[in-house]
Amino acid sequence: MAGLATTFGSGAMTNSINEIENAQVILVSGSNTTEAHPQIARRMLDAVDRGAKLIVIDPRKTLLAEFADIHLDIRPGTDIPLLNAMMRIILDENLVDDLFIEMRTENYYQLRDMLYRLDLDEAAKTTGVELSKIYKAAQLYAQAQKSVICYCLGITQHICGTRNVQSLANLAMMTGNVEKGDTGVDPLRGQNNVQGACDMGALPNVFPSYQPVGNIDFREKFEAAWKVNLPSKSGCTLMEMTHSGKDGPIRAMYIMGENPMLSDPVLSKVEETLRNLEFLAVADIFLTETAKLAHVVFPAASFAEKTGTFTNTERRVQMVRPAIAPIGNCRTDADIISALALRLGYAMDYDSPAEIMEEIAMLAPIYGGMQHDRLEACWGLQWPCWDRSHPGTQFLHKYYFTRGKGHFVPTEHEPPSEMPDKKYPFLLITGRIYHHYHTGTMTRKSSTLNRECNEALLQINQVDADQLKVRNGETLKVTSRRGEIKLTAEISEQVKPGSVYTTFHFAEAPINLLCIDTWDPLANCPEYKVCAVKVTKP
Amino acid sequence: MNDKLTLKKDHLPAFLRKLSKDYRLVAPIKNRHGDTIFTRIDSSNSASLDLDNQPQNSIKQFMLPQREVLFSYHAKTETGYEFNPTDQINEPTIFFGVRSCDLSAILYMDVTFLQGITDSHYLEKRTNSVFIGLNCNQPFANCFCNATKSGPFLEFGADLQFTDIGDRFLVEVGRSKGIKIVEKWGHFFSAAEEKENKQQYQAFLEARGSFTRLVHVDQAIKRLQENSVPEKVWNQLSLRCQDCGGCAYICPTCTCFTITDCPLTKNTGERIRSWDACTFSGFTRMTGGHNPVSKKTEAIRQRFMHKLCYDVKKHGRPSCVGCGRCVDICFGGTDILRFINLACEGS
Amino acid sequence: MKTLQPEDYLPRPAIIKEIITENSQIKTFVLSFANPEQNTDFSYQPGQFMMVSIPHCGEAPISFSSTPARKEMIRLSVRKAGKLTSALHELQAGAIIGLRGPYGKPFPMDYLAKRDLLFVAGGIGLAPLCSVINSCLFNPDYHGRISILYGSRTPEDIAFMGEINFWRQNPDVKCLLTVDQGTSDWHGATGVVTTLFSQTEINPEQQTAIICGPPMMIKAVISELNEMGFGDDDIITTMERHMKCGVGVCRHCHMDGKLVCVDGPVFSLRQLKELDVMEIK
């Protein structure tokens, strides 16, 4: 989320979910919304029913693309040239919101100068989309009063993920489509509490509420509250920890409710790292692929067995309430951490999760007014919520951007680090499917969801299938420079010839064995979305 | 006994309190979050009785729970395999404030589970249930029970049928279970006067005229029977269906279920039945992968055919009761109203 | 109509007495109820099916391949296809499984008793037909002639050889086999099962055809029989669908308004023609 942080100052959805249905133009980029965020797709389709125009940027013809007024089926990894081309057209057509740029942003001229250097035909050629379609999309987006951009991992899981996001932000700022209701830039967060985990400072460089650990004032504030000296140096990122190898600096790990043995890229490297740790403790609800490597496994309570809060993609902090007591001998993660802290000589005596939240409210300004009693009395509050009288924030950047002025960051095309070649002629795209969630730890244990979908399918175009003499349901071997897996063929018009698509939910077919281990240097986000593979009959 | 009585609204809480001594009492309760749900009434929530909003759930949840244990099994050793019926604890239950649509749905479930076969799990619950109906003076926004002929007033089916006539309810006494209640708590009731009967009739007339939606259920049925619904309607609807199953789960008459084994330990488990939706591809997919309902259009067609065509043929009436719950909730706008409207277009 | 007892959906334990390996994919399980009294009370008819339970695997519908006429134990022939059938194939004689039933409409045996019969089967589809064939053969009042056309994928896949050899001893029975793909040591016919029609006596006036096999085969056979002049009442097939309750409530086996578990699994072509089903579309 570094992209929005550098441009707007806040890496979160600017709008609320319900605002999307009031938009006049919805630009969806790199999001298979109907499968990954059904409730948001519901708003999009409602908006379309009310006459809104839908622009979908996706290399695949997703279900949402079927409803799109314009489907820009770009070559994977060419979002920046596409967005730059759109901005150049907006510039040429004089659809720029000068007043907004003047009052609320900075660094515009750098962007403009870069756009003037852009060759539109060249850009269109790079993206593989006809220029006329890009024209139409640019006009549609810029002419509407309320245009909203929704994007997901199809934008961020690229080597240039941060720059992709910055481009989207540029587009929105250039046309004044931020700072109001029903219009903005909305990253759709994949996991249920990924927003909250970021907000809470489960990041190597910031305390809760994005207060940098390197800043002495913030550090002193937390030192005073926690009554202990705190380290000032930013820590290792997830990729640095799980990919450090057998002689890496990390000697022990504590992993709470994550399954890097399925979710991280280049699983062989992760396995090598985890197997060579002196000590690994995992707290989870199932014996995941990661937990199987641990020295100690703690049985954690599930969400149905504990009190707390989750923060959804629209920054809404909502209560999680226990329906039952922890099953068996399970304990909540909060209990486990407190017990460990106590044994290490640091008392964390909280009577309840509500008391923890009170401490969060004191130290994390955007959660300032979010005590449990308030959250109990409503459908949750959207941050920032500065104090107990604050009603929460429906959309961000009203009156001014979080960082002050919106900052244009001109960006240029950076091709994916691995493109198809003679040896590996197919481009593999990965994503989510409707019936499963993340690494499948929970959904694969649900009989109905597993009945509906029980195997990873490899979407392949009819043209390629004919060439390989493959029929629906046949097994295919997919090989990259890093590994190979077997998948079942599903002939589909959703993918273009030359591309194949699959999902990462299935432990039997760990797609991340194939993925490349490059990542966006600005956000440390792995380049999951694209890599080159070859597809053969086993 | 006079078959029409009145009960003063002021006395309703006291009446319900009496009932809750002999029965589990289930009624629409507005919970602290603001949702109105059929819930068991106890001392903690009896003040939150909500007869002004449509409960978000129907009685189906109580008669055919989302997950119901059929029996438990025990595979003792290599060679043992035992089946043990679980003790069903079905307390005598009064459902209070049941609208015409939901009561009609119960009558439909009776046909499904008790006609021709006897589903003991359903029968147990049904025998232990008493229904106190509430006629709808004011239909809710998505209601169309007038078009499915299952409301807004119902003349049979309830054990006691209430109608709001201002400061009191007019009470019609149905079957023996209703008579029993009225006899036991006779002092709550007075005989209805002619004026009150007229008030009820007036309420009925007004209710009939206050539906906001114009829905041509009969016409859609006819088009389905003639097989004259254009292919593009099915295509359009199926493209929009996002496979949530919500329409079936929320529907008071969708009674399709699946049966699965739910292991508890290595050797023991429960066989459960749980809600299922005919729009799911796993509903018809056979072992080995072959699916006779291979396309989404066929699944969607099956759903509406079942409700509006097969059931008309079999039972003489559609199994949609017009409660409107599935309207607005569909992720893609593929609800039964949109279908009916599309099916009737151009005719 | 059959009324369920209070022990709804409750299977009865049954012992696997014997397992006959028909081919690498198909086994026939010879079963009797663990409680001996239940064996004496039990009756069924050809074409009906039982719901088979395996611990943790749920239930699956399996047709009888045995005949009540032979007074033998229950025989269920099962092809290994999914979780339950694979688990069943792992079991040894002496193991206990669960059974409930019988369910479904049987073949019209009284009518068939008066006719010459033409059986057309593919793969596991011969299993329910075994029940009909043997019922006729063990019926002293049956005097018709029986033709059996049986198609398999390869010679190795030919199942029910025990039955086939038994039928071939009977002069009134003609049993022809074919395989889709022959091998060097296969001297029989190759090609789809309909190619056997030319080698069989066809007499639509006298004969009733009974078909069971994969949907595509049923479709092809029906259309040829129709052309040869078989009436819609004299083409009878038995259908397969995903099934859960077996008693007409859960609706998984829906087939254009009909339910295979109670309205079938046996259907005449006349019945099918009123429906929109893939087997004849």
Added chain:
Amino acid sequence: MQDVLTTCVYCGCGCGVYLQAENGRVVGSTASRNHPVSRNNLCVKGWHLHEFIHHPDRLTEPLIRKKGKLVPTSWDEALDYTAKELARIRDQTDNQGIGVLSSAKCTNEENYLLQKFTRAVLQTNNIDHCARL
């Protein structure tokens, strides 16, 4: 039967979902009508949210590796051993050698506690979660 309103865990939408609890078992999931996101419907994952909670594969006892194998143990042993190992490696590596992964599936309160634990007790900022995956 008791309906407990909570928040769905299957995506970032954050639907309000009622879990139905009966005799210590979660037996159903239904949507909240007035919840601003769910509006009386859930996706297929939400409607079957209760199905994984009581799965027999759920971990119910702490496990510890002995002779190469994970075996059940007591909470005290698991916690003592973990605390001892974490302290040892923390001290031996000058606070640099321990990495912590927090979870986008756990609550805010738990994420807060874990980062506090990492920073205050383990004395490192080596904490992250899979925000980007």
